[in-house]
Amino acid sequence: MSMANPLKKLVSCVILDLDGTLLNTDGIVNDVLKVFLVKYGKQLDGKAAGRIVGKTPSEAAAAIVEDYELPLSTDEFISEITPMFSDQWCNIKALPGANRLIKHLRGHGVQMALASNSPREGIETKISYHPGWKESFSVVIAGDEVKAGKPSPEIFLEAAKRLHSDPSECLVIEDSLPGVTAGKAAKMEVVAVPSLPKQSHLYTSADEVINSLLDLRPEKWGLPPFQDWIEGTLPIETWYIGGPVIKGFGRGSKVLGIPTANLSIEGYSNILSEHPSGVYFGWAGLSTQGVYKMVMSIGWNPYFDNTEKTIEPWLLYDFDGDFYGEELRLTIVGYIRPEANFPSLESLITKIHEDRKIAENALELPSYSKYRSDPYLKSSIHDDSSHLQLN
Numbered sequence: 001m002s003m004a005n006p007l008k009k010l011v012s013c014v015i016l017d018l019d020g021t022l023l024n025t026d027g028i029v030n031d032v033l034k035v036f037l038v039k040y041g042k043q044l045d046g047k048a049a050g051r052i053v054g055k056t057p058s059e060a061a062a063a064i065v066e067d068y069e070l071p072l073s074t075d076e077f078i079s080e081i082t083p084m085f086s087d088q089w090c091n092i093k094a095l096p097g098a099n100r101l102i103k104h105l106r107g108h109g110v111q112m113a114l115a116s117n118s119p120r121e122g123i124e125t126k127i128s129y130h131p132g133w134k135e136s137f138s139v140v141i142a143g144d145e146v147k148a149g150k151p152s153p154e155i156f157l158e159a160a161k162r163l164h165s166d167p168s169e170c171l172v173i174e175d176s177l178p179g180v181t182a183g184k185a186a187k188m189e190v191v192a193v194p195s196l197p198k199q200s201h202l203y204t205s206a207d208e209v210i211n212s213l214l215d216l217r218p219e220k221w222g223l224p225p226f227q228d229w230i231e232g233t234l235p236i237e238t239w240y241i242g243g244p245v246i247k248g249f250g251r252g253s254k255v256l257g258i259p260t261a262n263l264s265i266e267g268y269s270n271i272l273s274e275h276p277s278g279v280y281f282g283w284a285g286l287s288t289q290g291v292y293k294m295v296m297s298i299g300w301n302p303y304f305d306n307t308e309k310t311i312e313p314w315l316l317y318d319f320d321g322d323f324y325g326e327e328l329r330l331t332i333v334g335y336i337r338p339e340a341n342f343p344s345l346e347s348l349i350t351k352i353h354e355d356r357k358i359a360e361n362a363l364e365l366p367s368y369s370k371y372r373s374d375p376y377l378k379s380s381i382h383d384d385s386s387h388l389q390l391n
Contacts, residue, residue, distance in 0.1 A: 054176025
């Protein structure tokens with residue numbers, strides 16, 4: 001794919017954070033905290049993630065103990081919850097784009113370091129479940145191997161030292177504010193990939209803010225570009241979701257002139273949390289009508305400022321009537337762009353129609369058209385509920 005923006009600065013190595021940047025740790029952390037807090041008659045609420053993201057284990061523990069008024073010291077909390085986390089590290093999935101990035105940089109001989117506030121034992125355990133990761137990093141530095149964790153720059157400066165690189169030649173990729181602060185304090189270039197939704201505006205000190213690793217353009221930093229984009233689309237690991245068509249916000253046909261077939265997110269929040277907001281495409285199967293091309297958005301739709309993450313597919317066919325209640329199954333095969341806000345309704349509509357054209361053309365290509373015959377599209381929703389996930 002051609003360079004999207006002018007070269008920002010030449011770098012020679014990349015330093016990556018782990019939790020929230022390469023691994024989808026948030027879901028596991030929330031699941032464990034929910035179970036843990038129930039023992040003390042407490043219920044997990046939305047404020048926990050914002051309070052602990054990017055913190056050292058000790059800082060995160062102290063925040064939880066304080067916020068939920070637990071009858072424990074920070075050390076007692078850590079002692080009790082650590083085994084619960086350890087049992088779940090094997091279930092942490094790589095975030096979309098993580099394997100692609102690591103493989104790409106390693107294949108081009110770009111030195112990589114892993115710098116995380118997590119303890120060494122935890123890092124080693126987590127990456128052991130992801131083939132090829134451990135040997136891809138020339139350097140791994142843990143929070144318990146430095147005097148001060150992020151937002152102190154120490155961990156990044158030590159990584160640069162071990163990579164035999166000047167800090168100014170290092171590119172840091174981080175999801176948290178403490179991590180971004182640390183990278184800039186180390187005089188490094190920093191790309192922020194916020195792990196919490198609707199937080200991008202807080203990352204003003206980062207040199208670039210992207211929606212997900214799928215949107216990273218290495219060539220902006222003088223690194224070898226990805227060569228896997230095809231006619232404005234990125235092939236992704238196929239994933240699936242389905243359910244009955246429901247009434248949505250009432251703006252698809254009425255406001256946008258685009259009849260979207262909305263799916264309920266009930267029961268699928270974990271699946272949606274695994275995939276970055278943005279515009280995707282693939283194939284849609286309607287239980288009584290057939291298989292159709294599809295383009296869809298996932299996210300909060302900034303123009304309308306949704307309060308929850310939704311999925312809004314647009315079946316690229318002119319139907320005679322609606323099909324509320326009919327089973328809809330989606331096979332998602334490619335990615336087009338990140339979610340974005342627009343200055344006007346007209347510019348939003350124009351972009352959606354551009355997305356449609358890109359998706360329609362791409363789905364004619366053999367690498368995407370082959371999925372039209374995916375058995376999932378023609379089976380009953382109730383036949384295989386386990387298929388409603390990344391495959």
